[in-house]
Amino acid sequence: xxxxxxxxxxxxxxxxxxxxxxxxxxxxxxxxxxxxxxxxxxxxxxxxxxxxxxxxxxxxxxxxxxxxxxxxxxxxxxxxxxxxxxxxxxxxxxxxxxxxxxxxxxxxxxxxxxxxxxxxxxxxxxxxxxxxxxxxxxxxxxxxxxxxxxxxxxxxxxxxxxxxxxxxxxxxxxxxxxxxxxxxxxxxx
Amino acid sequence: xxxxxxxxxxxxxxxxxxxxxxxxxxxxxxxxxxxxxxxxxxxxxxxxxxxxxxxxxxxxxxxxxxxxxxxxxxxxxxxxxxxxxxxxxxxxxxxxxxxxxxxxxxxxxxxxxxxxxxxxxxxxxxxxxxxxxxxxxxxxxxxxxxxxxxxxxxxxxxxxxxxxxxxxxxxxxxxxxxxxxxxxxxxxx
Numbered sequence: 001x002x003x004x005x006x007x008x009x010x011x012x013x014x015x016x017x018x019x020x021x022x023x024x025x026x027x028x029x030x031x032x033x034x035x036x037x038x039x040x041x042x043x044x045x046x047x048x049x050x051x052x053x054x055x056x057x058x059x060x061x062x063x064x065x066x067x068x069x070x071x072x073x074x075x076x077x078x079x080x081x082x083x084x085x086x087x088x089x090x091x092x093x094x095x096x097x098x099x100x101x102x103x104x105x106x107x108x109x110x111x112x113x114x115x116x117x118x119x120x121x122x123x124x125x126x127x128x129x130x131x132x133x134x135x136x137x138x139x140x141x142x143x144x145x146x147x148x149x150x151x152x153x154x155x156x157x158x159x160x161x162x163x164x165x166x167x168x169x170x171x172x173x174x175x176x177x178x179x180x181x182x183x184x185x186x187x188x189x
Numbered sequence: 190x191x192x193x194x195x196x197x198x199x200x201x202x203x204x205x206x207x208x209x210x211x212x213x214x215x216x217x218x219x220x221x222x223x224x225x226x227x228x229x230x231x232x233x234x235x236x237x238x239x240x241x242x243x244x245x246x247x248x249x250x251x252x253x254x255x256x257x258x259x260x261x262x263x264x265x266x267x268x269x270x271x272x273x274x275x276x277x278x279x280x281x282x283x284x285x286x287x288x289x290x291x292x293x294x295x296x297x298x299x300x301x302x303x304x305x306x307x308x309x310x311x312x313x314x315x316x317x318x319x320x321x322x323x324x325x326x327x328x329x330x331x332x333x334x335x336x337x338x339x340x341x342x343x344x345x346x347x348x349x350x351x352x353x354x355x356x357x358x359x360x361x362x363x364x365x366x367x368x369x370x371x372x373x374x375x376x377x378x
Contacts, residue, residue: 044322133233
């Protein structure tokens with residue numbers, strides 16, 4: 001159990017992380033752009049806020065500022081290839097919806113479509129943004145959720161034996177959760 | 190693939206998430222408090238920033254404001270029980286280090302110890318905080334990392350076949366990653 005010391009930047013200690021695909025309207029091109037983000041987190045329960053980190057150098061960052069809203073889309077492990085392709089292509093140069101043949105669901109509450117193949121999606125209205133180092137944290141208020149009915153149990157908890165969520169491991173590698181490893185330690189829940 | 194619509198708060202669509210145990214000095218009690226947090230994310234590469242969300246009602250929130258720094262500690266799946274116990278006990282009433290018999294490693298760069306059993310830990314200096322809904326996002330600059338040497342490969346990427354990271358699924362349930370599911374889609378990395 002002896003541990004060694006290393007410097008920041010040398011170790012991706014914070015992975016694996018659930019991949020969040022950010023969808024945002026590209027009004028000039030009359031399409032929607034989708035970009036995978038691993039640096040994202042729920043921020044608040046009431047109101048329900050979800051935050052995504054984007055570099056100011058990205059096209060997605062510019063589009064979120066213009067649109068004032070975005071969607072978040074959670075994909076199954078089977079979609080690792082399509083998610084990697086979304087991250088590789090630039091929305092500046094490519095209409096990813098056409099290029100990747102993405103099927104969209106219409107929005108329920110706001111204006112931005114969601115990815116039909118996502119096991120869960122949410123529509124978020126941009127309510128705050130903070131510059132933190134080399135990224136901007138965009139905080140969106142969740143207005144509506146769309147999900148595959150079999151993906152979550154009656155308590156709203158993911159069923160990993162039904163849906164294998166896509167996690168990012170770093171360095172272009174992805175993996176999923178192990179449904180056989182679920183435990184409920186005493187005294188919680 | 191038909192999806193249904195639900196309202197915010199009904200579905201924990203954002204899990205599973207890597208558990209981050211926040212360590213913070215309790216100077217009055219001459220101990221260190223440890224609390225598991227699932228709402229946490231890297232925020233920036235340069236400088237390296239990591240953010241954790243804490244409710245202003247928690248004892249840990251008060252301690253972070255007092256100390257001006259904290260550590261983050263990433264645990265193996267085997268530690269689900271001890272992590273659940275950390276979440277159940279209150280640092281207001283209990284010295285969790287004594288109660289749970291936690292072995293600590295001394296800090297390398299700042300003043301706050303890390304959990305010796307964590308496969309990776311980092312020392313963070315508080316550099317910003319933002320109130321976002323019912324939580325405060327504390328942003329810490331990573332000053333030093335300690336990790337088990339076998340946990341990460343030469344690129345600094347977690348070896349899930351060596352270390353089973355502890356992920357939170359919601360409703361008191363935990364699980365881990367599936368090392369057999371690692372994929373590297375073409376064109377990434």
